[in-house]
Amino acid sequence: MPRRTEFIPYKPKIILNKHKRADHWFWTRYTAYPYKGCQHGCQFCYCREQKFSPFDDPKDFAYTIHVKENAPQLLRKAIARAKTDLIFTGDYQPAEKKFKLSRQMLEVCLERNFPVFILERSPLILRDLDLLTEINAHAVVATAFSIISTPDSAYYERIRQMEHLAPSPEKRFKAMEQFALKGIQTGTCMMPLLPELCDTDENLESIIKWTADHGGSFVLASGLTLSDQQRTFFFNVLAERFPDLVLDYEKHYPAGKSYGAVDGSWRRKALKIRELCEKYGIKDRMPRPIIPGDKFATNKRIVEILADKLYQMELERAHKSRLWDYRKAAWAIEDLKQEVKLIYRTMGLKGLQSIENVGEEMGRVVEGLLLELN
Ligand code: SF4
Structure with missing residues (x-):
C-alpha cells in the first residue's frame, strides 16, 4: 500500500535567507521556501542531506512535509526591510494544492515589487501564471524547470524511476512553453546530470532541443552531489533497483568527492552542453534577470x-x-x-x-x- 503523507504545520521565526551577494547560477540574493520535505521524493535529491533536512530517516523526506504556515506573513515583514533583489521561492509539490503558501508568498512579492525566480518540477506552477505575469510586468520573473531526460532518451524509463513521484518531463516542457508565450524568461535546469543515465550525448542533445522547441532560452547543468545520509540512501536505491550501476557510481563518487572530480568528466560534459546549446541557439548559462529601471x-x-x-x-x-x-x-x-x-x-x-x-x-x-x- 502506498505510504500516506503527513503534514506538520509549524511557525518558523525566519523565512527569508539573505545571502551576501547574488550567486552566479540563478542570480538570486534571497531564498524563501514554504515547505520542508518534498512529495516528489526524487531519489537523488540533495535536500535529504543532514544540513538541509529535518529528517533523521531520509525515507521520511517525501512523506513528512513540514508546512511553514506563517510564511507569507513572515515574508511581508522581511522584505519590507530588505533591498529589492531576486528571491528564489515557490514550491509546487502536491502540498501546494492544499496550503497555497507559494501563491500567497508571490502575492507578497507583487505587493512589494520584488523580482522572483522559481525552479520547478511540477506544472502546478501554471496555476499561478496570472500572478507571475503580473510580477514580471512590474519587477521581473525568471523560471526554470528541472528536467533530466526526455522520452527520446534510451534510458528514459530508468531515469523516470529515479523521480517517479514527479510529473512527467513532457508536462514540464508544456508548462515551459506557457511561460515563454507570456514573455517570461524560462529554461531547463538539467540537475542533476546522473552519470551513465543522463549524461549521454543523445540525452543532452534531446533535452537542449526540447528546451529550444518549447521557448526555453537556456539549459543549465550540474552534477549530482552525494553526502552523508543521502549518499547511503542513494546507494541503497541503486543496489535495490539498478545493481548494474553500483560499481560505476562508486567510481564516480568515492566518498566525499563530487562528480567529475576524479576524471574530469564533468568538464567534458559541460563543454558538450555548450556546443549543443550553440547549435540550438540557446545559452548554457542563465541570463541575469534585471528589474526595469534598476539603477545598478x-x-x-x-x-x-x-x-x-x-x-x-x-x-x-x-x-x-x-x-x-x-x-x-x-x-x-x-x-x-x-x-x-x-x-x-x-x-x-x-x-x-x-x-x-x-x-x-x-x-x-x-x-x-x-x-x-x-
Ligand atoms: S522536486 Fe526537487 S526538491 Fe523535490 S525531491 Fe525532486 S529534486 Fe528534491
Missing part, C-alpha cells in the same frame, strides 16, 4: 559578463589565479554602492582600477565592457 543594471550586467567568462575559463582549465582575478572583480562590482559607469565617467580608468579587488588589469577589462555596453 550596468553593474549587474558587468558582473554577469565576468561570471560567464569565469565559467568559460573554468571549462578551459585556466590557471586558478586567473579564475580568482575574475571572481574577485565580479564580487567587487556586485558589492559597489555606486554605479560603475558613474565612477568611470568622473574618474576614468584610474577610478575603475582603484576599486578594491579590481586593480589595473581587471580595471581595463571592466572599461572594455562599459564601452561595449554603451
